[in-house]
Amino acid sequence: MTADAGASARADAPAETGAAAEASLLDRFLAERDESSFRVLYRRHSPLLYRVILRSLGREALAEDLLQETWVRAVRGLPGFRRDSSLRTWLTGIALRCCHEARRAAPPGGEEPASPVAGVVPTSDSRLDLERAVGELAPGRREVLLLHDVEGFTHAEIATLLDIDEGTSKSQLSRARRQVRERLEAAAGEPHPTEEPSDARD
Amino acid sequence: MPETDHDAADERLARRLRILADGPAPPASVEGRVVAELRSRGLLRHGASWRRRLLAAAAALALFAGGWVAGRGSADLSPPTPPAATYALFLLGGVESGPDEAERVEEYRGWAIGLARRGRLVAGEKLGTAAWLLAGTTGGTTLRTAPAAHRAAPLSGFFLLTADDPEEALAIARSCPHLRHGGEVLLRPIEPT
Numbered sequence: 001m002t003a004d005a006g007a008s009a010r011a012d013a014p015a016e017t018g019a020a021a022e023a024s025l026l027d028r029f030l031a032e033r034d035e036s037s038f039r040v041l042y043r044r045h046s047p048l049l050y051r052v053i054l055r056s057l058g059r060e061a062l063a064e065d066l067l068q069e070t071w072v073r074a075v076r077g078l079p080g081f082r083r084d085s086s087l088r089t090w091l092t093g094i095a096l097r098c099c100h101e102a103r104r105a106a107p108p109g110g111e112e113p114a115s116p117v118a119g120v121v122p123t124s125d126s127r128l129d130l131e132r133a134v135g136e137l138a139p140g141r142r143e144v145l146l147l148h149d150v151e152g153f154t155h156a157e158i159a160t161l162l163d164i165d166e167g168t169s170k171s172q173l174s175r176a177r178r179q180v181r182e183r184l185e186a187a188a189g190e191p192h193p194t195e196e197p198s199d200a201r202d
Numbered sequence: 203m204p205e206t207d208h209d210a211a212d213e214r215l216a217r218r219l220r221i222l223a224d225g226p227a228p229p230a231s232v233e234g235r236v237v238a239e240l241r242s243r244g245l246l247r248h249g250a251s252w253r254r255r256l257l258a259a260a261a262a263l264a265l266f267a268g269g270w271v272a273g274r275g276s277a278d279l280s281p282p283t284p285p286a287a288t289y290a291l292f293l294l295g296g297v298e299s300g301p302d303e304a305e306r307v308e309e310y311r312g313w314a315i316g317l318a319r320r321g322r323l324v325a326g327e328k329l330g331t332a333a334w335l336l337a338g339t340t341g342g343t344t345l346r347t348a349p350a351a352h353r354a355a356p357l358s359g360f361f362l363l364t365a366d367d368p369e370e371a372l373a374i375a376r377s378c379p380h381l382r383h384g385g386e387v388l389l390r391p392i393e394p395t
Binding site for chain 1: 208211212215216218219220221222223225226227228229232233235236237239240241243245246247
């Protein structure tokens with residue numbers, strides 16, 4: 001699997017024409033405040049926002065409320081959106097702030113829940129192990145891993161989203177990946193081989 | 203572990219993590235709640251949603267009897283994200299029922315499903331034979347029932363469509379099977395309020 005294949009698989013990364021179309025949708029929504037434009041925006045971005053909120057929080061209970069709160073803040077703040085980043089990045093920033101506030105208001109109990117992403121119907125044990133391993137990371141590191149490896153944000157974007165340096169983002173990512181690999185090995189009960197046969201063909 | 207082994211292992215992990223982007227999806231019910239909250243805060247333009255307007259128009263027109271569009275509520279035929287323009291297509295002139303009625307219904311249904319797959323169908327109904335036509339007079343109302351009501355207003359069905367522009371709506375209307383069975387169709391835009 002080449003890097004290009006990975007990038008093109010990210011269906012929610014806008015191409016040039018996509019970005020222009022989104023700009024005119026935003027213009028129309030700001031002018032008309034119509035429900036249909038809002039629903040297009042909602043449907044386009046909510047999958048990403050919900051995933052980030054759910055995994056950043058590590059529990060399902062508040063995720064829907066925070067998704068709702070994210071959109072309310074977004075619509076209120078949209079006139080002030082300077083479009084210096086993509087809408088996707090801007091919305092994710094709002095979602096993360098909602099998560100951080102929720103975490104401060106109600107810190108999780110001493111131990112992380114065993115199955116943090118309760119809503120996920122795992123298609124395989126390995127996927128459940130992966131979700132669990134990611135969920136066991138400390139929040140900051142977890143967010144860097146989610147934003148970079150799952151959702152495809154760049155270190156520059158992550159730096160703005162989390163208010164950290166790019167260098168910090170890179171080192172957090174490296175540590176997060178190492179930690180996840182260790183947890184996966186521990187979950188398997190034995191070290192994973194360094195060459196996995198199915199990957200060797202990629 | 204040498205650095206290169208770490209990098210290779212990291213790359214493999216990153217590929218696995220990418221797959222987590224396929225879900226979970228937000229529950230469908232959240233969308234409606236968000237819209238309702240935005241409206242209650244004055245952040246969305248006030249007024250009946252397009253969906254309610256269309257359903258109200260449909261209810262005002264017809265007694266629902268059977269239906270051409272099978273499986274409404276299935277994922278394949280759920281209403282599309284509403285674009286700017288919506289149209290009502292009325293099928294005028296009854297089509298004589300006969301031995302090939304079932305085949306004709308299938309033809310209409312196939313056409314409707316084709317539209318649904320292209321995200322153009324909102325609703326479609328075949329009208330039943332019962333009809334009540336009321337008119338106001340100085341003495342009260344007069345009521346004509348079928349078949350007099352049918353002769354006065356021979357509607358056999360309707361569709362609610364979405365289209366990017368009037369040209370597309372007309373093209374859809376032209377393709378309606380009703381025209382091939384001796385009927386007429388009437389296309390009207392639905393006015394956004």
